[in-house]
Structure formats: C-alpha cells, structure tokens
Amino acid sequence: MAQKPPSGTPALPATATAAERASRVRLMIFDIDGVFTDGSLYFTAEGDTMKSFNSLDGHGVKMLQSVGIQTAIITGRQSGIVAARARELGITHLYQGVENKNDAFLTLLEKIGISSAECGYMGDDWPDLCVMRQCGFATAPANSHPEVIQRAHWVAEARGGHGAVREVCDAILRAQHRYDELLAAALGS
Structure with missing residues (x-):
C-alpha cells in the first residue's frame, strides 16, 4: 500500500462551494466505464470489448492540460x-485493472507530489467512492448511482459518455478563470 502523500494544500471546509473546490484542482482523475463511456460494454464473439468515446470529452481533457x-x-x-x-x-x-482504486490514488499522489485537496475525481459507481471521499472536488455524471451522486460535490447535467467529462472540465476552467481566455483563442481573438 502506498504511503500517505505529502501535505500541501489544506483540505477545504465541508461548506466550501463546488466552484471553490474546482478552483484548486491541479490533477483531475477519471474513471472510464460510465464516465468517459456510457457504461455499455460491447463484446465480440472472440471476447474482445469495444467502447465508444465522446470527442467533446476528449477536447475538454486537452484544454485542462x-x-x-x-x-x-x-x-x-x-x-x-x-x-x-x-x-x-x-x-x-493511466492505472488499469485496478482492484483497489484507493491504492492507485495514493500511489499517484505520491508520484506527482500533491495533496488530495488539489485533486478532482469523476466516478459513477461504488468502486469510486473511496477516492471521491478524499478528493477536494468529487464529481459524477448525471446517471451515476444514487450513493455516488449523494456524495459528490458537483454533478454534471450530462450522462457518462455523453459530455459529462467535458462539463466538469469546463467547470474547472471557469472556476480557475481560464475558460474565457481559451474561448477567445478558439475564436481567434
């Protein structure tokens, strides 16, 4: 099990708004199934799986970066x-095939050297709750399990695989006052 990451930014009070939480994000972490995808798994006769990704979500990730x-x-x-x-x-x-997302999360924080208060996480189901509880900005797509929605600081209007990732990226960029500058660049201003 990974060691506790170094403390940097102190945790926010429970009363902090979603925008306050998003303004501190230095690392945004995502689950895949039900977040980047709609949660459907398509299996071929050979046992291979196929997934569908939304291009808006991808561009949101690139804007964060x-x-x-x-x-x-x-x-x-x-x-x-x-x-x-x-x-x-x-x-x-990229951490795949993870049985305990908390261990992967702590390893990641240690590797990057930031605190959990500076992290955002988007998940949709129970295996995501252990990480969401620790992040400064816990988020979920609209069609997440009710227990996840109840514990999220912010919930997208879009469903997983249908723009939820882009919505959270835009929310972070707005909270950090970077959205308008990126839009102006896209408009050629």
Whole structure:
C-alpha cells in the first residue's frame, strides 16, 4: 500500500462551494466505464470489448492540460482501447485493472507530489467512492448511482459518455478563470 502523500494544500471546509473546490484542482482523475463511456460494454464473439468515446470529452481533457492541469485515469478494467484513448489524449497517468482504486490514488499522489485537496475525481459507481471521499472536488455524471451522486460535490447535467467529462472540465476552467481566455483563442481573438 502506498504511503500517505505529502501535505500541501489544506483540505477545504465541508461548506466550501463546488466552484471553490474546482478552483484548486491541479490533477483531475477519471474513471472510464460510465464516465468517459456510457457504461455499455460491447463484446465480440472472440471476447474482445469495444467502447465508444465522446470527442467533446476528449477536447475538454486537452484544454485542462493546456493550462497545466494534469489528468489521470484509474479504472477497474484492463483495455487496450483505453490505453489507446489515453495516449491519444496525452494522459500519461493511466492505472488499469485496478482492484483497489484507493491504492492507485495514493500511489499517484505520491508520484506527482500533491495533496488530495488539489485533486478532482469523476466516478459513477461504488468502486469510486473511496477516492471521491478524499478528493477536494468529487464529481459524477448525471446517471451515476444514487450513493455516488449523494456524495459528490458537483454533478454534471450530462450522462457518462455523453459530455459529462467535458462539463466538469469546463467547470474547472471557469472556476480557475481560464475558460474565457481559451474561448477567445478558439475564436481567434
């Protein structure tokens, strides 16, 4: 089991708003199934799985990275498709086939050297709760399990695989006052 990460930024009070929490995110971590995808798993006769990803979500991740926010994936399944998508998006912190997401989370924090208060996490089901409880900014897609929604600081209007990731990326960029500058650049201003 990983050691406790170094303390940097102190934890926020329980009364902190979602925007206050998002303003401190230096690392945004995502689950895959039900977050980056709609949660459906398509199996071929050979036992291979296929997943569908939303391009808006991918661009949101790239925008976070463009302002210096690191991104990561922690997922319980092992998939070459996820590895390919992570490479395409420039996500270098990829933890697949993880049975205990908390161990992977603590290892990641230690590797990067930041506190859990500076992390955001988007998950949709019970295996995500252990990490969500520790993050400064716990988020969930609209169609997450009710227990996850109840414990999230912020819930997207979109469903997993249908823009929820992009929504949380936009929320972080707005909270950190970077959204308008990126929009202006996209408009050629």
